[in-house]
Amino acid sequence: MKKFLYRFLLFLIPFYIIGFAIILCGVAGYKTGELCEFDNLIGKQRANHSVLIGMGYNEQTPYYKLKNANYYQADVIALGTSRVMQFKFDYFSEGFYNCGGAVSQNYDEYLNFLKNLNYQPKLIILGLDEWIFNDAWNQYCAEYSEFQAITLNDRNKWSIIWEMIKDLISNKWNFSQIDNYSENYGFNGRIKENGFCWDGSYYYGATYRNPELQKDYMFADTFDRIDFGRYRFEWGGHADNQRAFEQLENFLAYCKNNDIIVIGFTPPYAPSVYDKMMQSGNYGYLAEITPMCEMIFKSFDYEYYDYMDSTLLGLDDTYFVDGFHGNDVVYANIIDDILKQGSYLGSYINKEKLYLWKTR
Numbered sequence: 001m002k003k004f005l006y007r008f009l010l011f012l013i014p015f016y017i018i019g020f021a022i023i024l025c026g027v028a029g030y031k032t033g034e035l036c037e038f039d040n041l042i043g044k045q046r047a048n049h050s051v052l053i054g055m056g057y058n059e060q061t062p063y064y065k066l067k068n069a070n071y072y073q074a075d076v077i078a079l080g081t082s083r084v085m086q087f088k089f090d091y092f093s094e095g096f097y098n099c100g101g102a103v104s105q106n107y108d109e110y111l112n113f114l115k116n117l118n119y120q121p122k123l124i125i126l127g128l129d130e131w132i133f134n135d136a137w138n139q140y141c142a143e144y145s146e147f148q149a150i151t152l153n154d155r156n157k158w159s160i161i162w163e164m165i166k167d168l169i170s171n172k173w174n175f176s177q178i179d180n181y182s183e184n185y186g187f188n189g190r191i192k193e194n195g196f197c198w199d200g201s202y203y204y205g206a207t208y209r210n211p212e213l214q215k216d217y218m219f220a221d222t223f224d225r226i227d228f229g230r231y232r233f234e235w236g237g238h239a240d241n242q243r244a245f246e247q248l249e250n251f252l253a254y255c256k257n258n259d260i261i262v263i264g265f266t267p268p269y270a271p272s273v274y275d276k277m278m279q280s281g282n283y284g285y286l287a288e289i290t291p292m293c294e295m296i297f298k299s300f301d302y303e304y305y306d307y308m309d310s311t312l313l314g315l316d317d318t319y320f321v322d323g324f325h326g327n328d329v330v331y332a333n334i335i336d337d338i339l340k341q342g343s344y345l346g347s348y349i350n351k352e353k354l355y356l357w358k359t360r
Contacts, residue, residue, distance in 0.1 A: 025164040033185035034058050041185045045198050054195025056187030057160045065102035066150045072097045073119045076348050080127025083267040086331040089199035093350040098200030105141040107247035112144040126264040133244045133289050136234035207321045222273050222323025235282035252300045263303045268310035270320040332357035
């Protein structure tokens with residue numbers, strides 16, 4: 001009998017360990033906010049603008065951006081992928097909110113986001129990622145042919161805890177790290193100081209502190225993508241003007257019909273990344289983007305600017321957090337350059353604050 005009990009207790013040890021891990025990770029999940037009600041986190045950030053929200057296991061970016069855009073009802077919004085997320089509230093004299101990251105597919109998704117807003121912005125700064133015009137990439141994008149409501153899409157709490165346990169075992173985090181930046185919410189915010197600021201812009205704390213520890217240090221990962229033509233750097237000889245450009249026209253037509261001004265731009269690559277793409281000879285489609293966009297935007301009496309080559313702004317690689325995301329200085333310089341060309345945007349900008357960001 002004693003031998004049986006001894007073996008039975010030994011048999012139960014793994015279950016005790018798993019149960020203990022579940023309890024500890026559950027506590028960590030609530031402490032960091034990963035398992036908390038997401039709307040509560042949004043409310044806490046609104047009450048304290050120094051808070052970052054950087055979720056690691058329960059990302060809710062489209063919902064988060066829509067919820068805040070409808071709350072702040074800013075006259076000016078930035079709309080695009082993560083490559084517009086460095087525009088800051090401080091640049092503007094009028095209200096501004098950064099909706100970057102709320103979209104990732106084609107321009108029908110951008111239009112769908114606009115239709116989800118419960119108010120109408122006066123001006124949109126629209127990021128036009130180069131790869132959207134490359135059929136080798138955009139053929140796999142989902143289409144939004146009908147209106148789709150953007151809602152909270154909470155992950156099952158047990159699945160979150162299980163992912164946390166696996167990452168804990170893989171040494172991707174430890175319990176001592178979750179208080180690194182205790183004022184923030186989400187694993188990325190608490191451990192890395194990465195996350196969304198109250199104005200929708202993004203802060204890359206870990207990259208700024210320890211760039212050598214990042215996956216794309218010295219653009220190694222981006223160069224690999226270019227060499228093999230993958231992950232938004234698919235090779236392409238010609239721009240896809242039958243799909244992406246038509247969807248862009250539909251988006252601009254909607255804005256025109258609703259008296260929304262649009263200022264479009266192609267976001268910059270780091271200079272060495274852009275040079276490598278040009279030298280490879282595999283990205284002929286890039287040269288076709290600007291002429292087509294200029295024509296389309298002009299037909300709606302809108303402004304368009306090309307910043308693929310960031311050296312035109314007098315910038316070098318040190319201003320980029322990775323191969324295709326500039327830091328806040330880059331985006332302050334973009335706004336400044338747009339103003340120098342007599343843009344309508346000038347009436348919305350706080351030039352003194354913009355200069356401070358530009359010269360950081």
